[in-house]
Amino acid sequence: MLAREQSLPSEREAPIRGRALTKLYRVGEIEVRALRGVDVDLFAAELVVLLGPSGSGKSTLLNILGGLDAPTSGHAYFRDQEITAFNQSQLTRYRRDHVGFVFQFYNLMPSLTAEENVSLVTEIAARAMPAADALDLVGLGDRRAHFPAQLSGGEQQRVAIARAIAKQPDLLLCDEPTGALDSKTGILVLEAIERINRELGTTTVLITHNAIIADMADRVLALADGRIVDVRENASRRSARDLSW
Amino acid sequence: MRTLNRKLVRDLWRMRFQALAIALVVASGVGLLIMSLSSVEALEETAAAYYERYRFGEVFATVKRAPQRLSGRIADIPGVQAVETRIVKLATLDMPGLAEPVIGRLVSIPERGPPALNRLSLRAGRTVVAGRPDEVVVSEPFAEAHGLGPGDSIGAILNGHRRTLDIVGVALSPEYVYAIAPGAWTPDDKRYGILWMGREALAAAFDLDGAFNDVSLSLQRGATVEDVIERLDDLLAPYGGTGAFSRADQISNWYVTNEIEQQRNMSAVLPTIFLAVAATLANMLLARIIAIERDEIGLLKVFGYSDLEIGWHYTKLVLAIAGLGVVLGWALGAWLGRVNTEIYAEFYRFPFLFYRPGAGAFVLAALLSVGATLFGSLTAVRQAVILPPAEAMRPPAPPMYRRGGFSMAGLGGWLDQPTRMVLRQILRWPIRSLLTTAGIGMAIAVLVVAMQWIDAIEHMVNVYFRQAQHQDMTVALAETQSSVVLRGFEALPGVLAVEPMRAVSVRFVHGHRTHRGSVQGVMPEARLSLVYDAAGAILEVPLAGLVLSTSLAKKLSVEPGEMVTVKVLEGRRPERTVPVAAVFETYIGTPAYMHMAALNRMMRERPAVNAVHLLADDVHRDELFATLKDLPNVATVMVVDAAIDAFYETLAETIMIYVSFFAAFSCTLAFGVVYNSARIALSERARELGTLRILGFTRFEISYILLGELGLLTIAALPVGCLVGYGLAWTIVTTSFDTELYRVPLVIETSTYGIAMLIVLAAAVVSAAFVRRRLDRLDLVAVLKTRE
Structure with a gap:
């Protein structure tokens, strides 16, 4: 396990960067400006919470940084490479080797067991850990042979987290990971994310509109109307276990 | 237009390609049925009017x-x-x-x-x-x-x-x-x-x-x-x-009535296959639509739409697809009927041709196909009707998968996750997988049935002309003559061997069964024209008794050892009771043979002949022909090579036309099944596949998961299709082509199976390629947010 560096984010290099990102959607006659010139740096091993109301541009930003969506203008970089200049197969490669995704609705393969869902990713990634280890990390070592239909919502989401981190990604992107869960189960899931961030040193971005969750972050970026309107650094992170809503 | 109807039209437009694929299968069935029925009608009417x-x-x-x-x-x-x-x-x-x-x-x-x-x-x-x-x-x-x-x-x-x-x-x-x-x-x-x-x-x-x-x-x-x-x-x-x-x-x-009868029999078998597949496809598509629209159905019921109205709404969808198929099938059938009748007109020479297909065939085809697709979609529509509104608005329970035979132990350990997904998907929906396999199998079967004609004809020519007849020509004499005449033939230019033959017109009687035909007297040491069993054995004609073709034995209902009365219709018209010494299988005609000496004895005549088989040197052929033309006693000269050519000319072209028709039909069938199955699977699994793309799977890898399943089902369909094809060919051959004049053997070469499988595989690959293009356009962002 990597030891967590204790220095402040601002003094370290930012492996993931966004510069002047804008995104325009056309929905029929209406033009939607999802991002209006966003600059963002994500530092190694930090846990960032993106906070903001619906339509503020959180997901769009996450999708661009994760290589799922292209900005209308602006650039995004991973280390010394420009993500926004990647072609389709380079994007696939980037997602496969460097990015882990956790979805609001888990998106597990119903036809595969918990362990097989994780293996799905470890089989194709460059430097994956054993699927069983990833499930141990999220506390589901004893549920590995269960199919999604046999797991609770919280368990399914933790399998999804195990699936996302088993490849040892450089960037873990979680879009409303607790959105479909009750608070008790949600905290279990957040604990898993927190543990990954601490123990593996994975740069983690967590989208939520639940302000309480922001307390577990190193930094909180508040978005509104397609812009970052506030950046707050938490002097000390609260443990997910201590959160409640 | 009522709102619900507007929804119907939009639904249809959204899945127009799937609807079209099903409509094409319906159209094939309708077209085939109309072709058969209208050809029968045209031939019957034309013949009746001509005769009259x-x-x-x-x-x-x-x-x-x-x-x-x-x-x-x-x-x-x-x-x-x-x-x-x-x-x-x-x-x-x-x-x-x-x-x-x-x-x-x-x-x-x-x-x-x-x-x-x-x-x-x-x-x-x-x-x-x-x-x-x-x-x-x-x-x-x-x-x-x-x-x-x-x-x-x-x-x-x-x-x-x-x-x-x-x-x-x-x-x-x-x-x-x-x-x-x-x-x-x-x-x-x-x-x-x-x-x-x-x-x-x-x-x-x-x-x-x-x-x-x-x-x-x-x-x-x-x-x-x-x-x-x-x-x-x-x-x-x-x-x-x-x-x-x-x-x-x-x-x-x-020949004319026999052709009409065959056409009538054929009209029952093939359209049934197409309509059965169309019914299955309609069911699969509708079941999927109803699954997607679960909450909409619930909502409509909450608004106060009755179960009946909901059921009718989805029934109309099926009717629209079947209706399109019927209209296309009508046009196809009218065209095919004309082509078919014109092909007949090349062999059956009528001074005029009545091709005025009556409304009957069209109405019947429409009723049958609409009925079949409606029947097929019944269970799916029922699902929509019985869905309680409250339950409809809840998402369906996630599908339960079982580990089945693919546990970690044994073979399962070797499989990667995508392959496991493929296998479990098949096992999860066994009936649907079975129907898909059956549908693709039917496409192969249709081709096997069409192409076996080529094999059967090749086999018939081989056995009848090449193995059983070694003479170059058979010269029939105008009058029965003393066998002294053979010496004259031996002396003709280029003649290498001469063999006598004598045919006598007789009436066979066994109990109340009779047959008017002839007995052929053959030399026991015959080497040119043999009594040849289709199974491949040369029969020695015994000194006493008749050797009958199985077709004649069947007609007279006699078995070896039983007695048959032979009433000779020429000469002194003797009547004898003769034992049946043996029977043999032949594809053409209802021949009966006797030892030449026995025949002469029965006729109470000195050795006589009325035909000679000749083996001739190719170099002197023209010279021989010229001499034969001038011989006064020669009635006909049958040249074996020319007979083979005529046999092929008559049949080969026609058969190729039908084989290409059927290849097109079979591709339609394969396309309809594979494309629909793939689209349904894609609609069910778009989210799953999108997730995999996000997780870093390439387009090729997710294509493997979706199309691998269909590939596997297609491969499973190959042997099934060959087997069903064999069974269908057997049914058609034994019911429609077992006549007094000829019996089409059931011969299917290995290459026929191979070609049929390749054509259907190609059709499957093309339809998969269509779906593959859709996979490339998966909306990855939407996958993140939507709940299934």
Whole structure:
């Protein structure tokens, strides 16, 4: 396990960067400006919470940084490479080797067991850990042979987290990971994310509109109307276990 | 338009390709059915009208030589309406450009006025006139094959005398719709033609003044054919009558009615396959739509729509698809029916063709296909109807998968996760997988059925012409002669071997079963024309007893060891009871053989022959043909190679047309099944596949998961399709093509299976490629947010 560096984010290099990102959607006659010139740096091993109301541009930003969506203008970089200049197969490669995704609705393969869902990713990634280890990390070592239909919502989401981190990604992107869960189960899931961030040193971005969750972050970026309107650094992170809503 | 209808139209537009794929399968079934039914209708109507207008006879008989005054006594037979006596003789024709002798059938017509029966349909020129004995009217197919017309002339040997005949007209006759030379099995318009000649001229040429050797009768309404035949036979027996027969046994008409019957049988089998697959596809599609629209159905019910209205809404969707299929099928069927009828018109020569498909076939096809698709979608519609509104608005429970046979132990450990997904998906929906496999299998089966004709014909030619007949030609003599004549043939130029043959017209009787045919006398040491069992064995004809083809044994219901009465219809007309020594299988005709010595004994005659098989040196062929043309006693020369060519020419082209039709149908079937299955699977699993793309799977890898399943089902369908194809071919061959004249063997070459599988695989790959393009356009961002 990597030891967590204790220095402040601002003094370290930012492996993931966004510069002047804008995104325009056309929905029929209406033009939607999802991002209006966003600059963002994500530092190694930090846990960032993106906070903001619906339509503020959180997901769009996450999708661009994760290589799922292209900005209308602006650039995004991973280390010394420009993500926004990647072609389709380079994007696939980037997602496969460097990015882990956790979805609001888990998106597990119903036809595969918990362990097989994780293996799905470890089989194709460059430097994956054993699927069983990833499930141990999220506390589901004893549920590995269960199919999604046999797991609770919280368990399914933790399998999804195990699936996302088993490849040892450089960037873990979680879009409303607790959105479909009750608070008790949600905290279990957040604990898993927190543990990954601490123990593996994975740069983690967590989208939520639940302000309480922001307390577990190193930094909180508040978005509104397609812009970052506030950046707050938490002097000390609260443990997910201590959160409640 | 009501809102619900607007939704229907939009739904249909959204899945237009799937709807079209199903509609095409429906259209294939409808088209095939209409083709069969309208061809049957056209052939029946055309034949009936032709026979009626041109007064086709109803009873026919031939005699050696009967006095013309007998005609009056024939007319007096109760039930007889009209009598036409004729002279019918064979002649050797000398056609420029053809070395071998060509056979002409000379048929007399009155020099004054039209014949009472079997009138000619004059296609060009005029009929013969009195006082010009060299004038002839020739049959149209023969004229076309040789480029002849009025004003041309041909050389012929009539009764040993060389004559030049002047063509004055070209005609068709209801008697020769399908013109087959004696001893042949397919028409050969180059080597066999009908020539109508004046009665007086023909009588003079063959010394038959005041006599006839052929008679046709028409009957009064209500007359019994059997009674008339019996009385006619009694009258003709003293003059060398060989037994009268009815129109049903007249060779040309027999072929026509047989073809109609086959077409009718075929109309039941193939459309059924297409409609069954269409019903299955409609069910699969509708079940998926209803699964997607679960909450909408719930909402509609909450709003107050009745279960019936919901059911009707989805029923209309199926009706729209089936309706489109019916309309396309109507157009296809009308076109195919015409093409099919025109193909028939090439072999069956009618002066006119009634192709006026009645509404009946169209209505029937529409009712059957709409009924089938509605029946198929019944269970799916029922799902929508019985869905309680509250439950409908909750998402369906996630599908339960089982580990099944793919546990970590054993083989399972070797499989990667995508492959596991493929296998579990198949096991999770076993019925759907089964139906998909069955559908693709049917596409292969249809092709196997179509292509087995090529194999069967090849096999028939091989067995009948190549293995059983080693002679180069068979020369039929005009009169039965002493076997001394063989020496003369041995001396002909290029002749390497000569083998005698004698055929005697007989009536076989066993209990109440009878058959009018002939017994062929063969030499036991025969090496040229063999008694050959289709299974591949050469039969030794024993010194005593009959060797019967299985088809004849079946008709007479006799087995080896039983006795059959043989009533000879020529010479001294002896009657004998003969044991059946053996039976053998043959594909063509209903032959019966006897040892030559036994036949001569039965006939109470010295060794005699009426045909010789010749083996000839190719180098001297033309010389031999030239000599044969001049021999007075030669009636016909059947050249084996030419017979094979004619056999292929007649059938090969037609078969290829049908095979290409069926290849197209089969591809439609495969496309319909694979495309629909893939689209349904894609709709169900778009989110899953999108997630995989986000997780870093390439397009190729997710294609593998979706299309791998279909690939596996397609591969599973290959052996199934071959097996079903074999079964279908067996059914069709045994029900439709097991006739007295020929029995199509069930022969399917390995390559046929291979080609069928390759064509269907190609169709599957093309339809998969269509779906693959959709996979490339998966909306990854939407996948993140939407709940299934």
